[in-house]
Amino acid sequence: MAFPHQARIDWAEFEQAAPGVVQAMRALTQAVDGSGLDKQLTELLKIRASQLNGCAFCLQFHLNLARKLQVVPAKIDLVATWAEVPGLFTERECAALAWTEALTLMGEHLSTGAAYAELQLQFTPAEIANLTAAIAAINAWNRMAGGLSFTPPVPASQLSA
Numbered sequence: 001m002a003f004p005h006q007a008r009i010d011w012a013e014f015e016q017a018a019p020g021v022v023q024a025m026r027a028l029t030q031a032v033d034g035s036g037l038d039k040q041l042t043e044l045l046k047i048r049a050s051q052l053n054g055c056a057f058c059l060q061f062h063l064n065l066a067r068k069l070q071v072v073p074a075k076i077d078l079v080a081t082w083a084e085v086p087g088l089f090t091e092r093e094c095a096a097l098a099w100t101e102a103l104t105l106m107g108e109h110l111s112t113g114a115a116y117a118e119l120q121l122q123f124t125p126a127e128i129a130n131l132t133a134a135i136a137a138i139n140a141w142n143r144m145a146g147g148l149s150f151t152p153p154v155p156a157s158q159l160s161a
Helices: 011-017 019-033 039-053 056-068 073-084 091-104 113-122 125-147
Strands: none
Touching (some): 011 019, 019 125, 039 056, 039 091, 039 125, 056 125, 091 113, 091 125, 113 125
């Protein structure tokens, strides 16, 4: 069964059309990856931001990565409702997810102060800076991939029951 989808510009075409943008975004991602932040945590943040932004390509891409990194399946399944499942997510994960939501939905919130205060209890200033960069990067990717309607990278094994 083929995955029916019509991209405005697909990933390969975007890569050819804007190689400098792709290179810059990859450099940002590599900087965050090199910061020492837990990769499973950053994947959860990318999944949550992509859910909030409605970006099918980035959501599927980061679901695939989270599974490859062996993120706890219940966390992948319930990240959209992380605040409603006490005990599943660590305090650090909760603070980072709250920060992700605060930054992703900045236009809807008057203040990010409460989320930032919680973040400071769990992370160092360097970690906060890198988490913020990771969230900014996925929000940028969501606008590019979502706006251009890149075809989600759904594994063939997931296209049938």
